[in-house]
Amino acid sequence: xxxxxxxxxxxxxxxxxxxxxxxxxxxxxxxxxxxxxxxxxxxxxxxxxxxxxxxxxxxxxxxxxxxxxxxxxxxxxxxxxxxxxxxxxxxxxxxxxxxxxxxxxxxxxxxxxxxxxxxxxxxxxxxxxxxxxxxxxxxxxxxxxxxxxxxxxxxxxxxxxxxxxxxxxxxxxxxxxxxxxxxxxxxxxxxxxxxxxxxxx
Amino acid sequence: xxxxxxxxxxxxxxxxxxxxxxxxxxxxxxxxxxxxxxxxxxxxxxxxxxxxxxxxxxxxxxxxxxxxxxxxxxxxxxxxxxxxxxxxxxxxxxxxxxxxxxxxxxxxxxxxxxxxxxxxxxxxxxxxxxxxxxxxxxxxxxxxxxxxxxxxxxxxxxxxxxxxxxxxxxxxxxxxxxxxxxxxxxxxxxxxxxxxxxxxx
DNA sequence: TAAAGAAGTGAATCATGATTCACTTCTTTA
DNA sequence: TAAAGAAGTGAATCATGATTCACTTCTTTA
Numbered sequence: 378x379x380x381x382x383x384x385x386x387x388x389x390x391x392x393x394x395x396x397x398x399x400x401x402x403x404x405x406x407x408x409x410x411x412x413x414x415x416x417x418x419x420x421x422x423x424x425x426x427x428x429x430x431x432x433x434x435x436x437x438x439x440x441x442x443x444x445x446x447x448x449x450x451x452x453x454x455x456x457x458x459x460x461x462x463x464x465x466x467x468x469x470x471x472x473x474x475x476x477x478x479x480x481x482x483x484x485x486x487x488x489x490x491x492x493x494x495x496x497x498x499x500x501x502x503x504x505x506x507x508x509x510x511x512x513x514x515x516x517x518x519x520x521x522x523x524x525x526x527x528x529x530x531x532x533x534x535x536x537x538x539x540x541x542x543x544x545x546x547x548x549x550x551x552x553x554x555x556x557x558x559x560x561x562x563x564x565x566x567x568x569x570x571x572x573x574x575x576x577x578x
Numbered sequence: 579x580x581x582x583x584x585x586x587x588x589x590x591x592x593x594x595x596x597x598x599x600x601x602x603x604x605x606x607x608x609x610x611x612x613x614x615x616x617x618x619x620x621x622x623x624x625x626x627x628x629x630x631x632x633x634x635x636x637x638x639x640x641x642x643x644x645x646x647x648x649x650x651x652x653x654x655x656x657x658x659x660x661x662x663x664x665x666x667x668x669x670x671x672x673x674x675x676x677x678x679x680x681x682x683x684x685x686x687x688x689x690x691x692x693x694x695x696x697x698x699x700x701x702x703x704x705x706x707x708x709x710x711x712x713x714x715x716x717x718x719x720x721x722x723x724x725x726x727x728x729x730x731x732x733x734x735x736x737x738x739x740x741x742x743x744x745x746x747x748x749x750x751x752x753x754x755x756x757x758x759x760x761x762x763x764x765x766x767x768x769x770x771x772x773x774x775x776x777x778x779x
Numbered sequence: 780t781a782a783a784g785a786a787g788t789g790a791a792t793c794a795t796g797a798t799t800c801a802c803t804t805c806t807t808t809a
Numbered sequence: 810t811a812a813a814g815a816a817g818t819g820a821a822t823c824a825t826g827a828t829t830c831a832c833t834t835c836t837t838t839a
Contacts, residue, residue: 380783427828541745545738559732566731571743637798
């Protein structure tokens with residue numbers, strides 16, 4: 378055999394792939410998914426267009442991967458808040474707050490992840506992750522209902538509604554750079570009311 | 579002068595235009611905006627492609643018009659519920675119910691209006707109408723806060739959140755043809771809680 | 780150093796619909 | 810009935826990016 382992939386080559390390939398993903402994400406941070414073209418990714422990463430296709434079968438695969446990675450980071454942050462050692466009510470409000478806080482920290486990215494018109498493939502991923510968010514909230518709401526600290530309700534509907542409320546209520550404020558903290562407080566309160574907190578220990 | 583538009587011609591042109599809009603909307607009802615191509619509209623309306631361009635400057639104008647007309651119908655229905663001679667709380671819940679009821683009556687259209695990935699031009703219209711919904715709810719929430727039947731809150735945020743909650747919570751149920759009425763009841767309750775009803779006269 | 784096996788390249792091609800435009804058909808009026 | 814002024818037509822063209830592929834360059838091994 379005259380050629381075999383050495384660890385060094387393997388590592389360089391990994392670095393190349395993650396470099397492409399970085400370039401792609403930074404384009405999305407700047408101009409949303411509309412700015413994510415193969416040409417732009419290639420030139421930002423300093424490679425030829427063809428090279429991008431060595432690492433991703435097609436554009437959908439690249440955009441979806443960018444979406445997925447960014448969204449998982451957000452999801453994990455929310456998950457963390459939801460799994461703290463605190464009361465159900467506080468965990469729910471904290472989760473909403475974390476979501477909002479992070480959105481305000483990177484408004485364009487948040488908008489791209491939440492609401493930008495995107496390729497159907499990316500939109501499919503969006504739906505998936507909306508469900509993932511929903512599932513996280515559903516579990517905590519169900520816990521609250523079972524333990525009697527939340528009013529009786531349909532956790533799956535409340536969870537989806539909460540996710541929708543969080544996303545939609547930020548869309549306006551994300552445009553303006555003002556009053557983030559007021560928005561966050563109002564969102565916390567909305568979520569707490571929506572979920573029907575009975576006892577506030 | 580050898581030619582002048584007679585009333586008959588004028589009427590025929592109006593009929594032609596509304597025929598094209600009908601054809602377009604029926605395509606959207608069947609397959610969402612993805613199914614809305616100029617070719618399809620022309621053939622469904624029984625005219626040539628070129629004719630479509632006699633009535634609409636470009637595709638964006640046509641799709642936006644379809645979106646606008648359909649959405650205004652929904653908006654008016656919600657507006658009607660919000661302006662009934664009933665308590666603030668009941669009006670809000672009724673409005674959510676009307677929204678949901680109508681969505682279940684035409685699920686594909688509802689999905690197309692609420693969540694389908696669409697051309698940026700249509701999406702812009704979507705944002706506008708989200709704001710319009712929001713404004714309607716905001717006024718009623720503000721009224722409730724002022725008159726002391728709702729807990730103190732930021733009406734603009736609550737309204738946007740409510741609109742988001744209504745849209746998002748229907749996305750799942752719209753896929754399945756089951757349990758519409760349970761969903762609607764759960765949504766009503768969610769909205770009532772979210773908005774913090776103090777007195778229930 | 781030579782040959783094999785990739786990775787890298789970017790101009791050329793493709794795909795998908797929108798859009799145009801030279802032409803035909805219809806309507807109106809004198 | 811003839812000429813003007815539209816409306817109607819659909820094959821051909823355009824626009825926008827994604828995708829390909831023949832070729833070049835790099836890496837590895839014997």
